[in-house]
Amino acid sequence: MSSQATLDAPVVIAGAGPVGLVLALELSHQGVRSILVERQPTTTTFPKMDVTNARSMELLARLGLADLVRAAGVPSQHSFDVIFASSLAGREFGRWRLPSVDEMRAEIAGCTDGSAPAEPWQRAMQADVEAVLMRRCLEDDMVDVQRPWRVTGVTQDADVVETTIVHANTGERRVLRSAYAVGCDGARSQVRASLGIEQEGAEEVATFALVHFRSRDRERLQAHGQFWHLFFATGGIVISQDEDEVWTVHSQVPPETQPGSVDPVAVVRNVCGVPVEIDEMLEHTIWRPNVLVADRYRAGRVFLAGDACHQVIPTGGYGMNTGLADAVDLGWKLAAVIDGWGGEALLDSYEAERRPVALRNRDWSFRHLSVHLQMPERADVALIDDDSDAGARHRAELGEFVAANNGENTSVGIELGYVYARSPVVASTAEDEPPELDPLVYRPTTFPGARAPHVPLADGGSILSCFSRGFTLVDHGAPDPARLLDAAAALGVPMTHVALGPDAASASVYERRLVLVRPDGHVAWRGDDAPDDCDALVAHVTGRGERVATASATAKESAA
Numbered sequence: 001m002s003s004q005a006t007l008d009a010p011v012v013i014a015g016a017g018p019v020g021l022v023l024a025l026e027l028s029h030q031g032v033r034s035i036l037v038e039r040q041p042t043t044t045t046f047p048k049m050d051v052t053n054a055r056s057m058e059l060l061a062r063l064g065l066a067d068l069v070r071a072a073g074v075p076s077q078h079s080f081d082v083i084f085a086s087s088l089a090g091r092e093f094g095r096w097r098l099p100s101v102d103e104m105r106a107e108i109a110g111c112t113d114g115s116a117p118a119e120p121w122q123r124a125m126q127a128d129v130e131a132v133l134m135r136r137c138l139e140d141d142m143v144d145v146q147r148p149w150r151v152t153g154v155t156q157d158a159d160v161v162e163t164t165i166v167h168a169n170t171g172e173r174r175v176l177r178s179a180y181a182v183g184c185d186g187a188r189s190q191v192r193a194s195l196g197i198e199q200e201g202a203e204e205v206a207t208f209a210l211v212h213f214r215s216r217d218r219e220r221l222q223a224h225g226q227f228w229h230l231f232f233a234t235g236g237i238v239i240s241q242d243e244d245e246v247w248t249v250h251s252q253v254p255p256e257t258q259p260g261s262v263d264p265v266a267v268v269r270n271v272c273g274v275p276v277e278i279d280e281m282l283e284h285t286i287w288r289p290n291v292l293v294a295d296r297y298r299a300g301r302v303f304l305a306g307d308a309c310h311q312v313i314p315t316g317g318y319g320m321n322t323g324l325a326d327a328v329d330l331g332w333k334l335a336a337v338i339d340g341w342g343g344e345a346l347l348d349s350y351e352a353e354r355r356p357v358a359l360r361n362r363d364w365s366f367r368h369l370s371v372h373l374q375m376p377e378r379a380d381v382a383l384i385d386d387d388s389d390a391g392a393r394h395r396a397e398l399g400e401f402v403a404a405n406n407g408e409n410t411s412v413g414i415e416l417g418y419v420y421a422r423s424p425v426v427a428s429t430a431e432d433e434p435p436e437l438d439p440l441v442y443r444p445t446t447f448p449g450a451r452a453p454h455v456p457l458a459d460g461g462s463i464l465s466c467f468s469r470g471f472t473l474v475d476h477g478a479p480d481p482a483r484l485l486d487a488a489a490a491l492g493v494p495m496t497h498v499a500l501g502p503d504a505a506s507a508s509v510y511e512r513r514l515v516l517v518r519p520d521g522h523v524a525w526r527g528d529d530a531p532d533d534c535d536a537l538v539a540h541v542t543g544r545g546e547r548v549a550t551a552s553a554t555a556k557e558s559a560a
């Protein structure tokens, strides 16, 4: 198996869900070819994810995909309001007011202190987002989409990965040879199974019926006004998917419930509390969320990303959103190694950086869910719609509970504030304590490992648009940036100089005169002057620490 001379592609990706698709596009963006193997002939028809958060929109904008995703999603004027009510016919008792894309864009435009994201969030169904991403992959010469082919296993030696694929219709079997492979094949990952990687956490923590339907009965469905999510005191939820006629209902059902054993029309009727005119049944099924994180994200030349290595409860929207950041983190690192300027530690840093994020997001998704699980226990159905003072008091109590637990869609600290502080390729000293993460608040920082904050540039664009390929040295008037740039050039590491000057509005947000930012927009290092040993720094942040440190020591010795 060993020679890399006859590879089919540098990277094989198993699974073309949102994470596999974005990984293929990230690799292409970095100039690396991939084969994307998908067992299904088409992208999903299930709605699944319905919010692409601000960080994911930044990452998609980086790949030129944000406008396409927005065009496939809910128009920008609609709010993200979440309503709590007894039923469609009953009383509203709580509301999380959440800004529309337009409102968020206006907030962003007025913010120069780095605390806002560069992009607003976006409501869009996963089915529509996947279709957009797949179209882009099919148009891309660097992405070879193979479907319907099922990955049945991966094997590897020191140099090559062999991925066995079987055609879903003909049964034809092929073996793909690549330098690396990535399992983006979802919760039941065959790649994870092939690697023998276990997961920690809990399986099937609840059982839900999902009913996805088309209805023009907006009069009844929007009885409480326009909404994104409408939660009922009895535990069900309606999602407005397109602000027009596509809706999804989720309802908790007994654990033993099997797909096909529930009447979807009855589920909608029970959840809403009144009959709703259904024009077309689009999908219905039973689904069971897991809260699991893989023990390892890497085995040799094979990696896991997305649901293949972490599964969360949808509350909070940390599933696909966490997976997209995996794809970008892993994509540029694989490309750097394939391109020859990244070292082995860069690949190891993928798990070191991304697994702690998944663990935290998994736990927070559970906390957000618990708010909804408490609702049926707290709500007194006999009192909730009552006109009496006692009824009003009960609704007020429930409203206070809802207002006090609104983190599900406002946890900007979780979405933007994670810091890869202990990453082996981030240059911070051991005594530097990373800022503590407040789930509800994002505090801009250039602490090494943090997402570099968004600040508007003079041309109105975001500084984030500079962080894309190679490293970027953001310079607010340092005396000697050239030493670092020269060191990078000598080591073959792409590094661009963005000179903003000491008086630029961004200077205080960026906190140091020099901030070295990676292709994924995370800070690799910062300082007021170039470090004494620029070679060592470049070697460290590109994962070639030992080799380059040794090489420069040898060079110094022979010079002496």
Ligand SMILES: Cc1cc2nc3c(=O)[nH]c(=O)nc-3n(C[C@H](O)[C@H](O)[C@H](O)COP(=O)(O)OP(=O)(O)OC[C@H]3O[C@@H](n4cnc5c(N)ncnc54)[C@H](O)[C@@H]3O)c2cc1C
Binding pocket: 014, 015, 016, 017, 018, 019, 020, 037, 038, 039, 040, 047, 048, 049, 050, 051, 052, 126, 149, 150, 151, 152, 184, 185, 186, 187, 188, 189, 190, 287, 305, 306, 307, 308, 314, 316, 317, 318, 319, 320, 321, 322, 323
């Ligand atoms: C009801 C619901 C609501 C959700 N809401 C949100 C939300 O608002 N925000 C959010 O971020 N996340 C949300 N999620 C989670 C989100 O859907 C997942 O996290 C996301 O789909 C993970 O993407 P993925 O690409 O890793 O895996 P998947 O989407 O599972 O894609 C895996 C792909 O691999 C393919 N595949 C599997 N096995 C093989 C094989 N052996 N060979 C070849 N191909 C294979 C599959 O066909 C599939 O196309 C929600 C999920 C559900 C169920």
